[in-house]
Amino acid sequence: MKRLYPGGKTKVFTVSYDDGVLQDIRFVELLNKYGVKGTFNLNSRLMRDGFEWTHESGMVVKRLSPSAALHLYDGHEIASHTLTHPYLDRADRSTILREMGEDRDDLERIFGREVRGFAAPFTFWSPEMAQCARLCGFEYARISEESRSYAPPRDRWNWRAGIFHLSPDLDGFVDGFLETDLELAVCQIVGHTYDLDAANMWERMENILRRVASCTDVDFMTTLELVRFLMPPDISESVNNSP
Numbered sequence: 001m002k003r004l005y006p007g008g009k010t011k012v013f014t015v016s017y018d019d020g021v022l023q024d025i026r027f028v029e030l031l032n033k034y035g036v037k038g039t040f041n042l043n044s045r046l047m048r049d050g051f052e053w054t055h056e057s058g059m060v061v062k063r064l065s066p067s068a069a070l071h072l073y074d075g076h077e078i079a080s081h082t083l084t085h086p087y088l089d090r091a092d093r094s095t096i097l098r099e100m101g102e103d104r105d106d107l108e109r110i111f112g113r114e115v116r117g118f119a120a121p122f123t124f125w126s127p128e129m130a131q132c133a134r135l136c137g138f139e140y141a142r143i144s145e146e147s148r149s150y151a152p153p154r155d156r157w158n159w160r161a162g163i164f165h166l167s168p169d170l171d172g173f174v175d176g177f178l179e180t181d182l183e184l185a186v187c188q189i190v191g192h193t194y195d196l197d198a199a200n201m202w203e204r205m206e207n208i209l210r211r212v213a214s215c216t217d218v219d220f221m222t223t224l225e226l227v228r229f230l231m232p233p234d235i236s237e238s239v240n241n242s243p
Contacts, residue, residue: 002183005229009219011150011177011185013212014039016142016161016223018081018119020047020069022062023193028072030206034213039223040073041081041119041142044106057198066110077222079117080104080138089124096129101136117224120144130157140227142190150177150185152230159227165191166199174208178215186226187212 005012013036017027020042031038051063064072082088082099083106091099100118107115118138120129125143133141140156146167147153147160163173170189177187189208196202212218221229 005184005219005221007219010183010217011180011187011215012219012221012226013177013187014189014221014223014226016041016079016119016188016190018121018190018192019043019085019194020064020081021192021194022064023197024064024069025072026202027193027196027205028076030202030209031076034209035220036209036213037076037220037222037225039077039079039117039119039142041079041117042069042103042107043081043083043085043121044103044110045083046085047110055194055198059194059198061194070111073111077117077224078107078111078113078115079119079142079223080107080115081119082121085121087122087124088120088129089126093128093132096132097136100132100138104136104138116140117222117227118142125158133157139224142223144190148173150180150182150187152184152186152226154231156227156231159223161190162186162188163190165189165201165205166195171204171208174212178211178218184230188223 016039018041046063047066049065052060055061080103083103088096104115116139118133119142123144130141140159142159145160146163153159163170196205
């Protein structure tokens with residue numbers, strides 16, 4: 001018998017977006033409009049008024065402050081993206097643990113809720129970083145590598161997203177998801193909401209959300225909800241919440 005998601009749904013659609021920037025406000029409004037759940041990966045030490053940088057397009061990208069973000073992500077998941085978004089391939093173990101663990105602690109203090117997901121900055125990932133994520137009390141680690149697959153991920157510590165939203169294949173990937181009959185199919189889109197301004201793709205993204213939301217066989221989950229459904233925690237695995 002074919003396994004199903006809660007409510008008898010055959011598929012799950014989810015999004016995971018990094019950095020906590022001003023464009024998140026508009027994006028969350030879109031997600032809420034269509035009933036889609038998202039995961040937002042934040043750098044707590046960069047969440048302050050006046051923190052900004054210039055995108056390669058010339059657009060100024062602004063971070064959200066804690067006060068601006070406090071209730072923005074209600075109904076969505078907040079996950080760690082490290083304290084300061086460093087290149088972790090250049091970091092020693094103690095630095096990795098601090099960047100992960102202190103960010104989780106900061107985010108839990110700011111938002112008053114659990115933070116159990118981690119999204120790696122940039123493209124580097126290693127077995128040591130996976131071990132550090134476990135030690136810091138996370139339940140999964142999402143990396144930057146795309147799977148380009150609808151198959152449900154099998155490794156919570158090397159969680160590959162389906163597709164990056166700037167891919168020219170994005171629409172075709174979503175089409176394939178809506179047509180597939182793969183058991184427990186997953187479509188996860190990842191990116192940064194400032195790209196939606198820089199690449200002028202707000203309308204394109206809204207069309208995707210509208211199409212997916214109109215499909216009666218699609219459920220919506222955060223990354224953490226999906227991980228917990230697909231890979232229930234092993235009670236024999238001790239997780240130390242204090243690195």
